[in-house]
Amino acid sequence: xxxxxxxxxxxxxxxxxxxxxxxxxxxxxxxxxxxxxxxxxxxxxxxxxxxxxxxxxxxxxxxxxxxxxxxxxxxxxxxxxxxxxxxxxxxxxxxxxxxxxxxxxxxxxxxxxxxxxxxxxxxxxxxxxxxxxxxxxxxxxxxxxxxxxxxxxxxxxxxxxxxxxxxxxxxxxxxxxxxxxxxxxxxxxxxxxxxxxxxxxxxxxxxxxxxxxxxxxxxxxxxxxxxxxxxxxxxxxxxxxxxxxxxxxxxxxxxxxxxxxxxxxxxxxxxxxxxxxxxxxxxxxxxxxxxxxxxxxxxxxxxxxxx
Numbered sequence: 001x002x003x004x005x006x007x008x009x010x011x012x013x014x015x016x017x018x019x020x021x022x023x024x025x026x027x028x029x030x031x032x033x034x035x036x037x038x039x040x041x042x043x044x045x046x047x048x049x050x051x052x053x054x055x056x057x058x059x060x061x062x063x064x065x066x067x068x069x070x071x072x073x074x075x076x077x078x079x080x081x082x083x084x085x086x087x088x089x090x091x092x093x094x095x096x097x098x099x100x101x102x103x104x105x106x107x108x109x110x111x112x113x114x115x116x117x118x119x120x121x122x123x124x125x126x127x128x129x130x131x132x133x134x135x136x137x138x139x140x141x142x143x144x145x146x147x148x149x150x151x152x153x154x155x156x157x158x159x160x161x162x163x164x165x166x167x168x169x170x171x172x173x174x175x176x177x178x179x180x181x182x183x184x185x186x187x188x189x190x191x192x193x194x195x196x197x198x199x200x201x202x203x204x205x206x207x208x209x210x211x212x213x214x215x216x217x218x219x220x221x222x223x224x225x226x227x228x229x230x231x232x233x234x235x236x237x238x239x240x241x242x243x244x245x246x247x248x249x250x251x252x253x254x255x256x257x258x259x260x261x262x263x264x265x266x267x268x269x270x271x272x273x274x275x276x277x278x279x280x281x282x283x284x285x286x287x288x289x290x291x292x293x294x295x296x297x298x299x300x301x302x303x304x305x306x307x
Contacts, residue, residue: 055108055179055205056145058138062113066091069120076133080156084149087140088112088133088157090164091123100171100194100299103157104132105180105187107200107277111139118280125288126295129167133157135183147225150179154187170194173298176201178250178276182226188235195238195298197291200276202250203229203257211251229261239266240294242287244274267294 066073066089074090089112093100102122106115112132123130135153136143143149162169173195176184181201188196202208205225232239239262243255252270259268269290271283279287 056137057109058135058145059110059114060139062111062139064113064116065089066116066119069116071120071123076131076160078133078156078160080136080152082152084136084143084152084156085141086133086136086153086156088131088160089119091119091130091132093123093129094127096127099129099166099168100173100295101129101131101161101167102126102173102175102197103154103161103184103193104130105154105174105176105183106132106134107178107180113139121280121288122291126292128173128295131157131161150183151186154183155190158187158191171298173197173295175199178202179226182228185228185231185235186226188237189231192235192237195240195294196235197240197242197294198255198258199242199279200244200247200250200255201228201241201258202226202254203261207254207257208250228258232258232262236263238294238298239263240269240290241266242269242271242279242283242290244271244276244279244283246272246274246282247276249276 065075071091074092076088076090077085078088079085104115104119106112111134115132119130119132122128133153134141135145136149137145141153158172161167161172171194174184174188174193175197176182177199178201181198182204184196184198185201187193204227206227207229239259241255241259241262243250243252245252247255256268259266267290269286271279271286274281274283274287
Protein backbone atom coordinates (compact mmCIF):
# COMPACT_ATOMS: atom_id res chain seq x y z
CA UNK A 1 0.00 0.00 0.00
CA UNK A 2 1.32 3.42 -0.95
CA UNK A 3 2.22 5.64 2.07
CA UNK A 4 0.48 8.66 0.48
CA UNK A 5 -3.27 8.59 -0.13
CA UNK A 6 -2.96 10.92 -3.12
CA UNK A 7 -0.86 8.41 -4.96
CA UNK A 8 2.11 10.75 -5.08
CA UNK A 9 5.21 8.78 -6.04
CA UNK A 10 7.53 8.06 -3.13
CA UNK A 11 11.00 9.38 -3.72
CA UNK A 12 14.15 9.28 -1.66
CA UNK A 13 13.80 13.06 -1.16
CA UNK A 14 10.28 12.80 0.26
CA UNK A 15 11.33 9.98 2.61
CA UNK A 16 14.24 12.10 3.80
CA UNK A 17 11.96 15.07 4.43
CA UNK A 18 9.51 12.85 6.32
CA UNK A 19 12.32 11.54 8.50
CA UNK A 20 13.50 15.10 9.18
CA UNK A 21 9.98 16.17 10.17
CA UNK A 22 9.64 13.21 12.51
CA UNK A 23 13.07 13.88 14.01
CA UNK A 24 12.21 17.55 14.45
CA UNK A 25 8.97 16.66 16.25
CA UNK A 26 10.82 14.25 18.53
CA UNK A 27 13.35 16.94 19.38
CA UNK A 28 10.61 19.50 20.01
CA UNK A 29 8.75 17.01 22.20
CA UNK A 30 11.89 16.37 24.25
CA UNK A 31 12.50 20.11 24.59
CA UNK A 32 8.87 20.74 25.62
CA UNK A 33 9.06 17.97 28.22
CA UNK A 34 12.31 19.40 29.55
CA UNK A 35 10.84 22.90 29.73
CA UNK A 36 7.77 21.61 31.58
CA UNK A 37 9.91 19.68 34.07
CA UNK A 38 12.17 22.68 34.50
CA UNK A 39 9.20 24.97 35.07
CA UNK A 40 7.72 22.56 37.63
CA UNK A 41 11.06 22.41 39.43
CA UNK A 42 11.35 26.20 39.34
CA UNK A 43 7.84 26.62 40.76
CA UNK A 44 8.63 24.12 43.51
CA UNK A 45 11.84 25.92 44.41
CA UNK A 46 10.10 29.31 44.25
CA UNK A 47 7.35 28.14 46.59
CA UNK A 48 9.83 26.67 49.08
CA UNK A 49 11.71 29.96 49.10
CA UNK A 50 8.48 31.93 49.53
CA UNK A 51 7.52 29.71 52.43
CA UNK A 52 10.86 30.14 54.16
CA UNK A 53 11.32 33.85 53.49
CA UNK A 54 7.84 35.37 53.28
CA UNK A 55 5.41 33.10 55.13
CA UNK A 56 7.10 31.56 58.16
CA UNK A 57 9.02 33.60 60.72
CA UNK A 58 9.76 31.21 63.60
CA UNK A 59 11.96 31.91 66.60
CA UNK A 60 13.40 29.21 68.84
CA UNK A 61 13.89 30.91 72.21
CA UNK A 62 10.98 30.86 74.62
CA UNK A 63 11.09 34.25 76.31
CA UNK A 64 8.15 33.77 78.68
CA UNK A 65 5.95 31.05 80.11
CA UNK A 66 2.42 31.19 81.54
CA UNK A 67 3.99 31.21 84.99
CA UNK A 68 5.29 34.71 84.25
CA UNK A 69 1.65 35.77 84.01
CA UNK A 70 0.67 33.94 87.18
CA UNK A 71 -0.99 31.01 85.41
CA UNK A 72 -0.85 27.35 86.33
CA UNK A 73 0.04 25.29 83.29
CA UNK A 74 1.40 22.00 82.04
CA UNK A 75 4.36 21.89 79.66
CA UNK A 76 3.37 19.29 77.07
CA UNK A 77 5.36 17.28 74.54
CA UNK A 78 3.46 15.31 71.91
CA UNK A 79 4.14 13.87 68.46
CA UNK A 80 2.80 14.16 64.95
CA UNK A 81 1.81 10.99 63.15
CA UNK A 82 5.11 11.32 61.29
CA UNK A 83 7.09 11.22 64.53
CA UNK A 84 7.97 14.92 64.95
CA UNK A 85 8.00 16.07 68.55
CA UNK A 86 6.00 19.22 69.22
CA UNK A 87 5.75 21.35 72.34
CA UNK A 88 2.81 23.20 73.83
CA UNK A 89 1.14 24.42 77.01
CA UNK A 90 -2.12 23.33 78.60
CA UNK A 91 -3.78 25.86 80.88
CA UNK A 92 -6.74 24.45 82.82
CA UNK A 93 -9.85 26.56 82.98
CA UNK A 94 -12.31 27.31 85.74
CA UNK A 95 -14.98 24.84 86.77
CA UNK A 96 -17.97 26.87 85.52
CA UNK A 97 -17.23 26.96 81.75
CA UNK A 98 -18.82 23.64 80.80
CA UNK A 99 -15.46 21.95 80.24
CA UNK A 100 -14.97 23.82 76.96
CA UNK A 101 -11.43 23.63 75.55
CA UNK A 102 -9.90 26.02 73.04
CA UNK A 103 -7.05 24.92 70.78
CA UNK A 104 -5.04 28.01 69.84
CA UNK A 105 -3.43 28.08 66.37
CA UNK A 106 -1.05 31.04 66.41
CA UNK A 107 0.22 33.17 63.54
CA UNK A 108 3.36 32.91 61.45
CA UNK A 109 5.82 34.79 63.69
CA UNK A 110 7.65 34.09 66.92
CA UNK A 111 6.44 31.20 69.08
CA UNK A 112 3.96 30.48 71.86
CA UNK A 113 5.93 32.53 74.39
CA UNK A 114 5.00 35.71 72.51
CA UNK A 115 1.31 35.02 73.22
CA UNK A 116 1.55 34.84 77.02
CA UNK A 117 -0.06 38.24 77.68
CA UNK A 118 -3.11 37.49 75.56
CA UNK A 119 -3.15 33.95 76.91
CA UNK A 120 -3.51 35.33 80.43
CA UNK A 121 -6.21 37.80 79.36
CA UNK A 122 -8.14 35.06 77.60
CA UNK A 123 -7.92 32.80 80.64
CA UNK A 124 -9.11 35.48 83.04
CA UNK A 125 -11.94 36.72 80.79
CA UNK A 126 -13.32 33.39 79.55
CA UNK A 127 -12.03 30.76 81.98
CA UNK A 128 -11.95 28.00 79.34
CA UNK A 129 -9.31 25.29 79.09
CA UNK A 130 -6.65 26.45 76.62
CA UNK A 131 -4.11 24.43 74.65
CA UNK A 132 -1.55 26.41 72.67
CA UNK A 133 1.31 24.77 70.76
CA UNK A 134 4.14 25.52 68.37
CA UNK A 135 4.27 24.30 64.78
CA UNK A 136 7.30 22.42 63.51
CA UNK A 137 10.35 24.71 63.58
CA UNK A 138 8.84 27.11 66.12
CA UNK A 139 10.00 27.28 69.72
CA UNK A 140 11.05 23.83 70.92
CA UNK A 141 9.08 21.93 68.28
CA UNK A 142 11.19 19.81 65.95
CA UNK A 143 11.37 20.12 62.18
CA UNK A 144 10.93 22.90 59.65
CA UNK A 145 7.67 24.75 58.96
CA UNK A 146 5.73 23.97 55.79
CA UNK A 147 2.09 24.28 54.78
CA UNK A 148 1.46 20.54 54.97
CA UNK A 149 3.50 20.39 58.16
CA UNK A 150 1.21 22.88 59.90
CA UNK A 151 -1.76 20.71 58.96
CA UNK A 152 -0.03 17.66 60.43
CA UNK A 153 0.74 19.63 63.59
CA UNK A 154 -2.90 20.67 63.93
CA UNK A 155 -4.05 17.05 63.70
CA UNK A 156 -1.52 16.06 66.34
CA UNK A 157 -2.67 18.85 68.66
CA UNK A 158 -6.30 17.79 68.27
CA UNK A 159 -5.39 14.14 68.92
CA UNK A 160 -3.54 15.15 72.08
CA UNK A 161 -6.32 17.35 73.42
CA UNK A 162 -9.07 14.86 72.58
CA UNK A 163 -7.27 12.14 74.50
CA UNK A 164 -6.50 14.17 77.60
CA UNK A 165 -8.25 12.89 80.76
CA UNK A 166 -11.29 14.97 81.63
CA UNK A 167 -11.58 16.66 78.20
CA UNK A 168 -14.89 16.46 76.37
CA UNK A 169 -14.02 16.08 72.64
CA UNK A 170 -17.46 17.43 71.70
CA UNK A 171 -16.66 20.78 73.37
CA UNK A 172 -13.44 21.71 71.57
CA UNK A 173 -13.24 25.13 69.90
CA UNK A 174 -10.63 26.08 67.27
CA UNK A 175 -9.15 29.55 67.82
CA UNK A 176 -6.98 30.58 64.85
CA UNK A 177 -5.18 33.87 64.35
CA UNK A 178 -3.83 35.08 60.99
CA UNK A 179 -1.97 32.11 59.45
CA UNK A 180 -3.35 30.00 62.27
CA UNK A 181 -6.85 30.77 61.02
CA UNK A 182 -6.02 28.93 57.78
CA UNK A 183 -4.67 25.99 59.76
CA UNK A 184 -7.84 25.91 61.88
CA UNK A 185 -10.07 25.97 58.79
CA UNK A 186 -8.20 23.06 57.25
CA UNK A 187 -8.55 21.03 60.45
CA UNK A 188 -12.26 21.87 60.59
CA UNK A 189 -12.78 20.23 57.19
CA UNK A 190 -11.55 16.97 58.72
CA UNK A 191 -12.98 17.20 62.24
CA UNK A 192 -15.72 19.68 63.06
CA UNK A 193 -15.18 21.68 66.25
CA UNK A 194 -17.93 22.90 68.56
CA UNK A 195 -17.11 26.38 67.25
CA UNK A 196 -14.60 28.11 64.98
CA UNK A 197 -13.06 31.50 65.81
CA UNK A 198 -10.87 33.24 63.20
CA UNK A 199 -9.02 36.46 64.02
CA UNK A 200 -7.48 38.53 61.19
CA UNK A 201 -7.83 35.73 58.61
CA UNK A 202 -7.04 35.81 54.89
CA UNK A 203 -8.99 34.06 52.16
CA UNK A 204 -5.88 32.46 50.61
CA UNK A 205 -2.18 33.13 50.14
CA UNK A 206 -2.72 33.45 46.39
CA UNK A 207 -5.33 36.19 46.94
CA UNK A 208 -2.90 38.01 49.20
CA UNK A 209 -0.11 37.61 46.63
CA UNK A 210 -2.25 38.97 43.81
CA UNK A 211 -2.94 42.08 45.87
CA UNK A 212 0.74 42.57 46.64
CA UNK A 213 1.97 41.80 43.09
CA UNK A 214 -0.92 42.58 40.72
CA UNK A 215 1.23 42.50 37.57
CA UNK A 216 2.96 39.17 38.22
CA UNK A 217 1.50 35.64 37.76
CA UNK A 218 1.91 34.85 41.44
CA UNK A 219 -1.71 33.76 41.77
CA UNK A 220 -1.02 30.92 39.34
CA UNK A 221 2.26 30.00 40.99
CA UNK A 222 0.66 29.92 44.45
CA UNK A 223 -2.57 28.18 43.48
CA UNK A 224 -4.44 26.49 46.34
CA UNK A 225 -1.97 27.52 49.07
CA UNK A 226 -3.74 27.93 52.42
CA UNK A 227 -6.95 28.29 50.42
CA UNK A 228 -9.36 28.91 53.29
CA UNK A 229 -12.07 30.43 51.07
CA UNK A 230 -12.69 27.16 49.24
CA UNK A 231 -12.22 24.96 52.30
CA UNK A 232 -14.56 26.86 54.59
CA UNK A 233 -17.48 26.03 52.31
CA UNK A 234 -17.18 22.46 53.61
CA UNK A 235 -17.36 23.54 57.26
CA UNK A 236 -20.73 23.55 59.02
CA UNK A 237 -20.23 24.84 62.58
CA UNK A 238 -20.84 28.14 64.40
CA UNK A 239 -18.29 30.67 63.14
CA UNK A 240 -16.96 33.97 64.49
CA UNK A 241 -14.63 36.12 62.39
CA UNK A 242 -12.97 39.15 63.99
CA UNK A 243 -10.96 41.67 61.98
CA UNK A 244 -9.25 44.94 62.82
CA UNK A 245 -10.37 47.83 60.62
CA UNK A 246 -6.80 49.17 60.64
CA UNK A 247 -5.16 45.83 59.77
CA UNK A 248 -1.96 46.77 57.95
CA UNK A 249 -1.05 43.19 56.97
CA UNK A 250 -4.29 41.44 56.01
CA UNK A 251 -6.89 43.83 54.52
CA UNK A 252 -10.39 43.67 55.95
CA UNK A 253 -11.80 42.55 52.61
CA UNK A 254 -9.87 39.31 53.03
CA UNK A 255 -11.74 38.55 56.23
CA UNK A 256 -15.04 39.60 54.66
CA UNK A 257 -14.40 37.37 51.62
CA UNK A 258 -13.87 34.43 53.92
CA UNK A 259 -17.02 35.32 55.85
CA UNK A 260 -19.08 35.50 52.65
CA UNK A 261 -17.81 32.07 51.60
CA UNK A 262 -18.72 30.49 54.94
CA UNK A 263 -21.94 28.73 55.88
CA UNK A 264 -24.39 29.93 58.51
CA UNK A 265 -24.46 30.34 61.44
CA UNK A 266 -21.75 32.99 61.31
CA UNK A 267 -20.85 36.32 62.88
CA UNK A 268 -18.47 39.04 61.66
CA UNK A 269 -17.06 41.63 64.07
CA UNK A 270 -15.10 44.64 62.81
CA UNK A 271 -12.86 46.37 65.37
CA UNK A 272 -12.51 50.07 64.41
CA UNK A 273 -9.31 50.82 66.37
CA UNK A 274 -7.40 47.56 65.89
CA UNK A 275 -4.64 46.49 63.52
CA UNK A 276 -3.30 43.01 62.81
CA UNK A 277 -1.46 42.01 65.98
CA UNK A 278 -3.22 44.17 68.58
CA UNK A 279 -6.84 43.03 68.44
CA UNK A 280 -6.69 41.94 72.08
CA UNK A 281 -5.41 45.39 73.10
CA UNK A 282 -6.77 48.01 70.71
CA UNK A 283 -9.87 46.00 69.90
CA UNK A 284 -11.14 46.98 73.33
CA UNK A 285 -14.50 45.72 74.60
CA UNK A 286 -15.55 44.84 71.05
CA UNK A 287 -12.95 42.08 70.91
CA UNK A 288 -13.57 40.59 74.32
CA UNK A 289 -17.33 40.93 74.19
CA UNK A 290 -17.41 39.05 70.89
CA UNK A 291 -15.30 36.21 72.31
CA UNK A 292 -17.30 36.02 75.54
CA UNK A 293 -20.66 36.02 73.78
CA UNK A 294 -19.57 33.40 71.27
CA UNK A 295 -18.02 31.23 73.98
CA UNK A 296 -21.18 31.48 76.07
CA UNK A 297 -23.33 30.45 73.09
CA UNK A 298 -21.12 27.39 72.51
CA UNK A 299 -21.21 26.44 76.19
CA UNK A 300 -24.98 26.77 76.24
CA UNK A 301 -25.34 24.92 72.93
CA UNK A 302 -26.82 27.91 71.11
CA UNK A 303 -26.12 28.74 67.49
CA UNK A 304 -24.61 32.01 66.32
CA UNK A 305 -26.41 34.38 63.99
CA UNK A 306 -25.24 36.21 60.91
CA UNK A 307 -24.16 39.79 61.46
